[in-house]
Amino acid sequence: MIPKQSLIEIVGSENFTDQLEELVPYSYDASMNVHRPDGAIWPESPEQVAKIVQLANEEKTPLIPRGAGTSLSGGVVPIQGGIIVDLSKMNRMIEISIENRYVRVQAGVVCDLLNRELAKYGFVFPPDPASSSVATIGGNVATNAGGIKGAKYGTTRDYVLGLQVVLPTGEVMHTGSYTMKCVSGYDLSRLFVGSEGTLGIVTEATLKINPLPRYAMTAVATFSRLEDAGNAIFQTMMSGILPSVMEIMDQVTLRSIKENTDIDLPDAEAMILTETDGFTWEEVEAQMEVILKIFKKNHPIEIKTAKGEKDRVNLWKARKSAYATLARVSNSFVLDDVTVPVSRIPELLIGIQGISKKYDIVIATFGHAGDGNLHPQILYDEYDPEQVERMEKAEAEIFHLAISLNGTLSGEHGIGLSKANYMSLEHDPVEMALMKKIKKTLDPNNIMNPGKRALDDRKESNERANSI
């Protein structure tokens, strides 16, 4: 373990803590995992980060890079103890270059604050995780965050031009370039995007930005049969139109919203919310017309459309309240992010309903139908061991189901601790071995966020929520 005094020499005593009451909040994220760190540190510059990492590497002390701690996978839970490196104070927007279409920001910049600044110029950093009011760019990069507009605008990966990274051995490295195109050398930025803090600490990112579309139109359709909704989705995706939003909510979600809010909803097996956007009304309307035609062919209960900001907000209400409503009706929940090819969405939804019945546990599913990324939210009580067991079994079966449909364990939240045990379901032994080799090459002493993603051979005794 690094001597405390050495860390204080780097950052000053006001930027280090080992006080119990401060370490307790650092033992958690938004998942059910928990473990105490030994300390936490708030570096204020890349040089400080480099010094901290050098020391940690010498002393073989685990370091856990942390942004806002909104990880849903246990990604920032220090399962082997060590020092939390909190990047919140490195929150400078270094350069906004509209003419060259990029921004250069420190890792601790909050996603929404960046976009508030960019909006002044009519630009946007498109990846929009639901946690964007607090999530940091470093966290977005490390988890390859995506969001509601993923189908049209992609995920963080599509916007990273270059990175400044402190490697696990303490050297500072710059990847990528400031240009829109670059094939110079291996694309090392990509290796770090989605690496969940296991390969180094991202201290700065150069990100591509887009002009903000000026107009958007919204439509909501409800369907009495899930199959019809599924057909409407993939027919839209085949139509040549790329909606900016294509969200689906299942019956359990809709019922919960209906019963617990004053939002009026028909009795439906599914609801789709969609949006088209563009730079002229004509463009936006023409796209929507195609989608509405497809919806109408698939036996909807009703369709509502909206153009004005106020009406659009109204149509968004149900979707926006989904997570909160479900969070309020149960003591505890896990929020997963399995993703399948778009045409397999109905199978995934029906399969999840079967799993829900089998384990007699409420699973509400909603998510980004346009890119096949669904969020089954499993409701249970963490203080009832029998319910915990059923939840875990149901979750495991959902993972198996997604993989059997050619899908993935995680579309955007990452593997972290929660899904580490399932890595071999998705990745063959050759790929797993190469991942471990890469990790070992970059991080010979396994100090960077150890214990995550099944990369070290040591088996973690991570007993959800009570492993201290």
Add this chain to the structure above:
Amino acid sequence: MRGQIQFDEKRQKAIAQCSRCGFCRAVCPIFDLTKRPVTNARGKMILLKELMEGKLPATEAVAQAFLRCTTCMNCTLNCPSGVDPQEMVKQARKDFVRLGMDNLFRTMAETMAKYGNIYGEERRVDWGHKKGNASIVLFLGCVGTYREEESVKETLQLLDILKVDYTLIEEVCCSGVLEDVGYKIIEDLAEKNIREIKKTGAKTLITTCPYCYRVFKDHPAYQNLGLELKHITQFLKDFNFEVQTQKKVTYHDPCDLGRHAGIYEEPREIIRKIAPNFIEPLRTRENSMCCGAGGGFRGSFPKESVRIARNRLGQIIEETGADILLTECPSCLHNFRNARRQKQRIEIYNITEFIGKLYQEKDSFGKEPA
């Protein structure tokens, strides 16, 4: 070994309700300043969870952590899971006191009991206006009375100009704040206030301080007040004023008036009458950021409190470019005035004070044209 905090079923459920999403980071004034997770609502909900599960001992340091909250309620309104963290914080403060871990407000309670105000002041400015009988009692509160005397003076003059039939009383501290910092309201003080108010035969009680307003409205000790209660913005909203300013004016919603009492419209109705160039900050109404003064925070952490006010003031200036910042809370006013840097041109007033000043300027302008 010290005792344990009790967690009944209702409280257990409220603690388990926090999903640790961290969304409260975006709105907590203390976290915004410190970037330390223990200072925001999630941090405190996690401390409570571990106290409840018996993983974290109830120590002085943990008690101190619970003092780091202005009870601004911004987290409550932005929590997707429906948690009311500041209510849980206030409850925890009481628990720690019960376990024998007194905080600095114990002395304040003693001061209040002895002097009838939070500062231990022995005398206050004599503004006159003690008619005894009137249809309205005006209650000023400690911060205005002892720390923002000039502001109070202007407010009183405005009421005179508007020919309001009011009287001041021999008021003592409403003492409600003690409930927020681990202690109990002082019944003797409440009774004295009720006696004084009733003596006047008034039908209406008006407070300038939004916190006093809340205490009179909600605390059982004032249940038998038996007269109509209004915050001064509610009372003045239907008046017409013969003054206006062309300057750019903005408004800061005090947490106690806005989120806690739901009074957002009335101050705006008044401001629109006197300031055609009224502009809202970006973070306003329900989303207004706290000035850092409330919930005993200024008392416990005076330096951090002023730095928070400085941040909020900077935010308002950047977002609005206003010449005048109005609010209607003596605590916000006091904290902002302390925080204002010399080079910042913005002037800061309570609404009523500002209108009083406009009347005065109009008068002196009429008498001796510049």
